[in-house]
Amino acid sequence: MTQNLKPDSAFSSTQLVAFIYKWRRPIQLLTGIAFVLSVIFSSPFFITPKYLSTVILFPTSSNSISKALLTERVDAKQDILQFGEDEQVEQMLQILSSNRIRDRIVEKYDLFGHYNIRTDERYRYTKLYREYESNIKFRRTEYMGVKISVMDKDAEYAANIANDIADLLDSTKSEMQHERARKALEIVENQYLTLRDQVQKMEDSLTVLRHFGVHDYETQAEMMNQQLAIEIARGNYEGVKALEKKMEMLSTYGGPYVSLRDQLEHEKKQLSQIKAKYEEAKVDAQEVLPQKFVVSRAYQAEKKSYPVRWLIVLIASLGTFFLTIVIILIIDNIEQFRDEKKKLNGSSHRSNRSKLTTKGEEPATTMNPEQTKLQSSAMQAQPVKETTQKADKKENIKQKSRLVLSKSQNKMENYFSNLNLLKLVIKWKFHLLVILALAFIAGAVFSGPTFIKPKYKSVAIVYPSNIAPYSDESETEQMLQWFNSQDIKDSIIALFELDKNWGIDKDYKYYYSTMMYLYGKNIKVSKTMYESVMIEVTDYDNQRACAIANTLIELYNRKIRRIHRDKYKEVVDAYQHMLSWKLHKIDSVENALLQIRTEFGIVDYNNQTKEVARGFLRTVDGAGNANINTKEVARLKENIERYGGEYMITNGRLYDLMDEYALLSKEYDIAKKEYEKEFSYTNVVSAPYPADKKSSPIRWLIVFISVVATFLVALFFISLLENHKLREELKKAL
Structure with a gap:
């Protein structure tokens, strides 16, 4: 059987231009429609324009007013006119991102109403904070400054919010410092x-x-x-x-x-x-004392910054242009595939008919005496001829099997080309749709609250204070060690009865190992890029998650205070003994x-x-x-x-x-x-709060992964099945 299938060849630039020219009318039409629609849908009627206002700040180097003004300074870093360095920039960024400033801005400008978020919604705070973070951003500039960027549909709102955030930096940082300073006082x-x-x-x-x-x-x-x-x-x-x-x-x-x-x-x-x-x-x-140098304050923008209409129109037009070409290529290849299939079916029909005709038209002949003699002599030579034919037949069978395997491998390789994969998907489309629908439903059902209990996350961000670093450790690294100490973990487990919460029986053989594993999975303490410490607590109860985060901070303060007191108690007792002895001598x-x-x-x-x-x-x-x-x-x-x-x-x-x-x-x-002394050993930048929306499981991600994984596995088994069929067809054909 002859085959007319040609291997896929890559486009040259001339062929691509010719192809585009051939299909120029639908390409021009669809690109033009995309251009018009992008112009329309990027207009203010569909996308609310937003205005950008920015403030540029530099941090100061000094934190203590008394050291900067009342004492003799030997360190240039205490100069009140000195600009801050990396550490001060990172601290400023962390404070600007704190919930203290965010909550004040939300309250002052009624951002619930401004962002059209109903106060009775279930996930109102999640939506509000997401909108806040998308419109208000803080970043470090290349000149060691801090840039506050605020986007809003009202230009005056944007400028006022940016300036107020800059002003709130002083009061927020002063509040944090005054909490410590009042204790010291x-x-x-x-x-x-x-x-x-x-x-x-x-x-x-x-x-x-x-x-x-x-x-x-x-x-x-x-x-x-x-x-x-x-x-x-x-x-x-x-x-x-x-x-x-x-x-x-x-x-x-x-x-x-x-x-x-x-x-x-x-x-x-x-x-x-x-x-x-x-x-x-x-x-x-x-x-x-002001904690910043204001380089430039925000002003009311005259021109919108979002959306950038020309960019939207350009991307939409180019995207439609290339997508149209890809779709036309796919359609054209599918049509070619169908034509080739029809030709193959037609040629096989003609071959079968010719075989039937040959078998049916064999003439019946009669043999004369001379022919009978020749036949008898031929029959005598037949054993030698049959031996030769058997050897040839074995060789032909080997060649056919090698040919079947070679063609099968070539076909299998073709399955994994883009076009043949598409053909395979189209051929099995109904089966795949049913399988993917079942995977989608199963993923949606088994990721629901009935099977996976939802968890809520509370986050706190703190800076260490009043602790001296040991050896080469920084104060932040030392704080991480204290938070991960065993007695704090045991106290949290005992106070909140986490073994009952996590369903671990105290009589279980591996009770403690399991509790430590679940503790590390649900309570994480890590170092941020701004040299602060982030506490993340996930729990089935949002109130308990918040309480655990607050209790962690309190236990940390108690532990440091207890350790300091134990050490200084030894010193106090030693000095008391020496003073008594000296007084007796006097x-x-x-x-x-x-x-x-x-x-x-x-x-x-x-x-x-x-x-x-x-x-x-x-x-x-x-x-x-x-x-x-x-x-x-x-x-x-x-x-x-x-x-x-x-x-x-x-x-x-x-x-x-x-x-x-x-x-x-x-x-x-x-x-x-x-x-x-009754010092606090933390500066709380962002206090934890009860989350109003679950953090896990992420249902859409579970469903998406389930569908994609099912599709790939199904495609793999379909390719194996197709390869098996192909081998059988080639064997029959040969």
């Missing part, structure tokens, strides 16, 4: 007021000591010793007794006076430092000095030594030289000689201990402040 204010009360009490105690005649211990001791030596030299025993009484009073209250005075001096220094911090915290908590040294002062009369070693030397050597000027109390001078001289060194060592030791005590007290106050 409370802590510093408590420390400041407590220390101020302590200073006041010390001053009151010094006032009481002054009533006992102790005003300046060192000066008074020096003057009394000088006067005592003079009175002794004069022999004025009444004056000596009066001075000794005053010196006894001075020795009794001098030590406490010196301790209080030195401690008061130290506490006043601390009070001055804490007061400066208090003023800084007060400024940070109450004042607002009391011991004070008692030793008090004994030396009262029993041996050594109050001021340096001055007393000078005066005793003058009395002993009788170098006192004036008439008192003859009236020197040599007995008292000798007694004091003996006491100084015996106990003077001990007094000097003990007195020096007392001052050293007091300095050490003051230093420890300062460190103790810092540790206690860190231990008692």
Whole structure:
């Protein structure tokens, strides 16, 4: 059987031009119709025009007002006139995308009504946020700035919304910072007021000591010793007794006076430092400094930016032009296929008829004697001829099988060309339609709430704060580690009874492994491109998903606070122990000095030594030289000689201990402040909210994948079936 099928040949440019010229009229007609329709349907009557307004901002480099204005700056990044860098740009983009700004804009401009979204709709917030994100965009410029783009059907609305978003940046960022600053102010204010009360009490105690005649211990001791030596030299025993009484009073209250005075001096220094911090915290908590440089503000656009009619018309016309050519090519190829099929059917008919005619017209002949002899001789040679024919027949069968296989393979390859695939689909179109319809229905049914329970997603975006990074980790990476800690996971599972929610029995052999797998699948904490942390929680209940996200943030704050307190509790306890020990040492040294002062009369070693030397050597000027109390001078001289060194060592030791005590007290106050502080360790950029629309399953995607997969599998089995039929036909034909 002969075949007239020709292999597909690719178009050359000349053939393509000739083809287009041949079908020029339908191509021109359809392209013209597409042009007219695109002009009509891109008009304001069908597509509402939108106007674009933009604002360009630069972030500032400084965040703290007090560090920028009230303290001595050594870092250029704290300069209030310095432009921000990458980190500040990323933070600005994240804050602009926050729900705080979005909710204020929605409320101020009534975007529900402006976008024609009914407030009683089931998915009103999903539609609103989708419309908001499609019309309001934020991006980084190539010059390290931030561009706010707002599109709206009202040009004035677009400009006002863009400018208001830029203005809300300051208030939103200030609110976030003030939440922290107010906590810091409370802590510093408590420390400041407590220390101020302590200073006041010390001053009151010094006032009481002054009533006992102790005003300046060192000066008074020096003057009394000088006067005592003079009175002794004069022999004025009444004056000596009066001075000794005053010196006894001075020795009794001098030590406490010196301790209080030195401690008061130290506490006043601390009070001055804490007061400066208090003023800084007060400024940070109450004042607002602009957080941006506005390069260009939005203005009311005069010309619409959307839709771009010429672009719509161009794309529609070109698309129709090329689509028309493709459709005409397909139709033309189908027609050629039908013509070739008819020719093949006609040639096979003619071949069958010729075979029938040949068989029916064989003449019946009679043999004469000569022919009989020839036939008998031919029959004798027949065995040799039959052997040769059998060998030829086997060879022919092998060649036919190879030919069938070759033609079958060629046909199979042709099935996977574009045209032959299309022919295959058209041939089996009814079967495919039924199969695809069943796949569509099955996908729609089995992706419904009856079979797949819908889940809702709540998202929160936070920045870390008040945590110091460990090793080479950034604060964001450290925050991710804390969120993924095992105790937070266990707390979330216990608080919300997630095992019951997920249907996992506690007696199940792999209970914990399954819970951790489902936790990681439904609760995800990841790092965003702006160095913030995104918390995504999916659950069957939208309220529970939102509550889990909020609880995660709260548990994170508690965990960091607990860890910090545990560490600082160790420091506070250590300093308390050291302070108690130092105070005990100071009391011991004070008692030793008090004994030396009262029993041996050594109050001021340096001055007393000078005066005793003058009395002993009788170098006192004036008439008192003859009236020197040599007995008292000798007694004091003996006491100084015996106990003077001990007094000097003990007195020096007392001052050293007091300095050490003051230093420890300062460190103790810092540790206690860190231990008692109630800081928050997150800045919430976008708080979670209960979703009004499910996030999974995505039914249209499930149905689409089901239909496409079914189509491909069905096409594969159809091609196998067609290949089998083709082999059978070729075997019969050969």
